[in-house]
Amino acid sequence: MRIRDSVALVTGASSGIGWASAVRLAGAGARVLVHGRDEGRLAALADLVDGVPLTGELADPGQVDRLAAAALGAAGRVDIVVHNAGAGWAGPFDRMPEADIGRLVAVNLAAPIGLTRALLPGMRARGEGHLMFVTSIAGRVGVAGEAVYAATKAGLDAFAESLRLELRGSGVGVGALAPGVVQTRFFERRGQPYGRDHPRPIPADRVAAALVRAVAEGRDDGYVPGWLRLPVAVRGVAPGLYRRLAGRFGGS
Ligand SMILES: NC(=O)c1ccc[n+]([C@@H]2O[C@H](COP(=O)([O-])OP(=O)(O)OC[C@H]3O[C@@H](n4cnc5c(N)ncnc54)[C@H](OP(=O)(O)O)[C@@H]3O)[C@@H](O)[C@H]2O)c1
Structure with a gap:
């Protein structure tokens, strides 16, 4: 997908991976529409990248539709959507509050899914566009203490994979990128800091660089860091072995 002169909407751009991705997309010549809830941080980012700030609480389906309408209203079209906004929750599943x-x-x-439903028709009509989903290694292997988080990310992966099949030949690309452990506010916000020595958290900008490269090259699927494809492959061919290893080394 050609990034220069495209219109790119980045959800969850007020922090972490989304912020770094918006900066890189703008650097590559895109006009960026930056979404988040924190108006102060969003205004600072919009200044930095000469972008358009769009606020919205994505837990509210009405605001998802309003975000899509605001994006189209601001730029007339959306060529690239980086579905990045996300939240975690860590702890035993049976203690997880229903609201969370x-x-x-x-x-x-x-x-x-809602944002894609609203923005895909325009891409299809133009015969061009790209949907990039930020998933997680958690959704590809499962993680003790993050059952619901992992399930949402696995669902997102399955949605991306299915759409990719459905949109073949339409000119609309679909990418999914699964990061491992990234240095962002994600862990403090999920209510449990990252407490392991390995793997070491990587900078958000490393994920952003991989993400923008994947959009530009129309890559379907990826991991950051790349070695994460190994545990996924082990789980695929030897699930029993994988579970024994995860029992010893896994957890969040
Ligand atoms: N950090 C990691 O280790 C890691 C690993 C794998 C995957 N990921 C995924 O990467 C993505 C970005 O996370 P991050 O690490 O950059 O975390 P982050 O720094 O906490 O950023 C999360 C972003 O999502 C937005 N967001 C959260 N809840 C929202 C809601 N209810 N409505 C609207 N926006 C909401 C936040 O907006 P406000 O700040 O404005 O509220 C923020 O911009 C997430 O999908 C996450 O699951 C992260």
């Missing part, structure tokens, strides 16, 4: 279950499913899974 609903919030994670709404923000991590239902919102990207």
